[in-house]
Amino acid sequence: MMKRRIIRRVRRTSSAGGFAQEQSNGLTIVNADIFDKFNSSILHLGDLKTPCQEKEAVAAVFDLSGFTNFCNQVDAYLAIPSFLNSYYDWFFNSVVYGLTDDEGDSSRFWAELPILVKFLGDGLLVVWNAQRMNDEQICRLAATLYKICYAYQGDFYPQIKMSVNKPPSILRCGMARGKVFSIGNGNDYIGHCINSASRLSNLSPLTFCFPHRGFPVQEALSPQYAQLFVPKYVSIRGVGDNEMIWVVKEEFNKLTEKQKMQFRSVENTMANAVAV
Secondary structure: OOOOOOOOOOOOOOOOOOOOOOOOOOOOOOOHHHHHHOOHHHHOOOOOOOOOOEEEEEEEEEEEEOHHHHHOOOOHHHHHHHHHHHHHHHHHHHHHHHOEEEEOOEEEEOOOOOOEEEEOOOEEEEEEEOOOOOHHHHHHHHHHHHHHHHHHHHHHHHHHOOOOOOOOOEEEEEEEEEEEEEEOOOOEEEOHHHHHHHHHHOOOOOOEEEEOOOOOHHHHOOHHHHOOEEEEEEEEOOOEEEEEEEEEHHHHHOOOHHHHOOEEEHHHHHHHHHHO
16 A cells, blocks of 8 residues: 655744744734834833933822723723713813912912823823922812812712713822922923822722821811811821821711721820830
């Protein structure tokens, strides 16, 4: 019986350099044009060799609680654009109105607009240049951002849920004051206060808080708003184990006893310090 001979043809592979030499399986040939397009310029940070500029700043991180679940609903692609369009229009208008004082037929800014607003997926990073802001303005800014979070739950959410299915019901915000450093041509900023604001925005189940450091509430915040907040000590990952922060008094009082255990009152902390 004649044996059947099978001959396999071996196709020559690309060179050892690892770059494709021809178009195969839908992949694009690697050439100089690729390196011109895919590089750090797509980050839109400008010239990264530009020396950093230091600024005193107030950073705020806004976080939409439940945004992940909102995006995981059936046919979320129909709801996401409608929600984000309405939410960002409302948010930016709220910031502008919050930073202005009415003077008869005109309005004026009592504080400058932010120098950075950055999309974070489920939230926003907002940074103000605080070099020309005094303590009263910085504390007033805290009250303004509190009002925006309060208005989200009381005004915006009841309206948006009539047109969008299961939108995020709570807007959280954490604030901090400190130094930031510009990246590139000032298109972005980094700094410890940004990290602190991010941590405070996720200090669940609270929706709004800011540190005592840099915010002299008792001396600089108007009594109308100072009465809304109460100081507490808490451990914050990456910040400190005994940080004094200001939280919304009404919100804190509604926490369960178990939830309150992560916070320590100023009186108890002082008493323990004296005892030691």
